[in-house]
Amino acid sequence: MGRTDEAARHIAASPAEVYAALLGREALEAWLPPAGMRGRIERWNPRPGGGFRMVLTYLDATGAPGKSGDATDVVDVGFAALVPSELVVQRAVFESGDPAFAGTMTMSWRLSAADGGTDVTVVAEDVPPGIDQADHEEGITSSLANLAEWVEARG
Template sequence: METERKDVASKIINASADEIYQAIINPDALASWIAPKGMRAQINQFEPWEGGRYQIRLSYDKPADKEQFAKSSDGSDITQGKFLKLLAGRQVSQSVDFVSDNPDFAGTMIMTYQLVNTGEATLVRITAENVPEGISRKDHLEGIHSTLENLAHYLKD
């Protein structure tokens, strides 16, 4: 089910837009920073070109979180989708569908990473459109902010 909800978070990261873009489209890099705090990522499929498909499994570290928050039947969050737009050093847009039997997580969400050069750093803005009703705004924004922190930390190392 499509919604009109949009969740947006941003962070200025001390790295070039090109470095950040590469961290988004490289599956090994992405797996190391994409999972919010309390989760870990596994990239099952990754075709980083327009029209290319991907599948990512986010697993919860704590059993209680699996029971409370998991969207997929195996106690994790599995997303799959396509890369819609790739503009080197500027933008990555992708469709996101949760693998779930729960209709509250149905519908295609659009995630867009916008990269804006601010001189010595880059503003990274993540916009999630058509967010499924089953995802609380508070939890989602916390997760996106955590992901941005992870990205900044990844690029420091």
């Protein structure tokens, strides 16, 4: 059993609006990459058993070696569970020749209606040991901030 990382944020939008952003291709490309990265989805199949392939590129490659290549992280994500307005469970596998990034990381995005919006909790289980915990939690927090900005701007 690997490490577990998590982060949470309150978003001033309904669970349905947040859920839609978790399953929208354009939305994911915009908000999922953490600060300092951009993302591009190459394959898209938003259903249980489906998933997507995302290429994440560091905006400044200096001191940011990618997991998959120079300044890039490539991740194949499968949708393990989709419960409308409540839960998205993803299984993520990084393309990497480095065994420190091997394995399947499970990311659970839980949505709970609260105080005129939605509490979003992200739990990452079996995080590969090559991913620094502090950096990973910072990245999840950054993605949550991007998600909030994306959804709240459209509400």
